Amino acid sequence: MKKILLPTDFSANSWEATRYALNLFKNEPCTFYIMHSLEPLVSAPSSVSSRRANEAILNSRNNESKMELEKELQKIQELPKNSNHAFETLLVHDYFLDAVTSTVKKLGIDIVILGTKGASGIKEMTIGSNTANLINKQSCPIIAVPQNALSSMDLSEIGFATDLSIENYGDDLDLLKEIALAHNAIISAVHITNKSTNLSPDLLANKLALEMTLKPIKMDFYLINDVPVEVGTRVFSESRKLGMLCIINKKRSFFEKLFNRSNSKSISSHLNVPLIVFNHEVYNI
Numbered sequence: 001m002k003k004i005l006l007p008t009d010f011s012a013n014s015w016e017a018t019r020y021a022l023n024l025f026k027n028e029p030c031t032f033y034i035m036h037s038l039e040p041l042v043s044a045p046s047s048v049s050s051r052r053a054n055e056a057i058l059n060s061r062n063n064e065s066k067m068e069l070e071k072e073l074q075k076i077q078e079l080p081k082n083s084n085h086a087f088e089t090l091l092v093h094d095y096f097l098d099a100v101t102s103t104v105k106k107l108g109i110d111i112v113i114l115g116t117k118g119a120s121g122i123k124e125m126t127i128g129s130n131t132a133n134l135i136n137k138q139s140c141p142i143i144a145v146p147q148n149a150l151s152s153m154d155l156s157e158i159g160f161a162t163d164l165s166i167e168n169y170g171d172d173l174d175l176l177k178e179i180a181l182a183h184n185a186i187i188s189a190v191h192i193t194n195k196s197t198n199l200s201p202d203l204l205a206n207k208l209a210l211e212m213t214l215k216p217i218k219m220d221f222y223l224i225n226d227v228p229v230e231v232g233t234r235v236f237s238e239s240r241k242l243g244m245l246c247i248i249n250k251k252r253s254f255f256e257k258l259f260n261r262s263n264s265k266s267i268s269s270h271l272n273v274p275l276i277v278f279n280h281e282v283y284n285i
Contacts, residue, residue: 036089112142145274158187159237
């Protein structure tokens with residue numbers, strides 16, 4: 001049974017990410033952990049009266065968050081029942097990234113699925129930047145779901161953006177294969193370079209390694225030259241109308257080219273397609 005963590009800030013996008021997750025794994029036994037992180041107050045109380053006021057604020061925030069988690073659970077229970085799925089709610093008193101990291105480790109989470117935009121104001125900035133930061137820090141796969149992904153959910157074609165630098169994937173793409181098989185998808189791999197060049201023998205060998213790893217799933221391959229990686233990836237995703245895009249996050253490599261600093265606050269500012277991200281630390285490269 002898969003263990004899937006669903007961080008939520010109770011925004012519309014978080015709810016859409018939850019529904020997307022339920023749909024994505026509708027035929028698979030899963031336990032979904034709906035988690036809200038309650039961040040510590042910034043200032044420490046300096047007197048007895050302020051400590052009491054601080055406790056009152058903490059209790060109020062705690063009770064409000066518990067009520068919101070119960071509402072999330074009630075909304076799920078109002079959806080068509082799926083006997084494959086079980087649910088638990090978690091309220092973690094910690095900063096977002098630390099809360100996710102500790103929960104993944106404590107519960108042995110297999111996948112983290114979350115929205116790429118939050119509610120409004122500070123929450124929008126926080127959940128957007130935290131999604132990008134989370135991708136850089138977690139070792140388990142992460143699926144980042146943009147707004148309106150559920151209404152256009154079609155997984156007949158899944159993209160795989162690659163720099164062809166990995167020689168051996170082992171069994172680490174099994175989750176991608178499971179999703180593709182469950183939704184009868186083909187995988188369209190794309191290699192994008194800002195140079196006018198053909199694939200070297202090493203890159204051709206790594207392309208074959210990827211193709212062999214993904215068997216029995218059909219893999220199409222596309223080579224795009226003379227464009228920046230982030231532009232080519234976005235154009236490829238939109239022109240192919242991909243249902244999902246897979247990338248492997250490696251430091252100082254493809255991921256940083258795709259999501260540069262100027263647009264790091266929100267992944268969805270680059271791509272309006274769900275991302276499944278595998279962390280570079282999984283691979284011995």
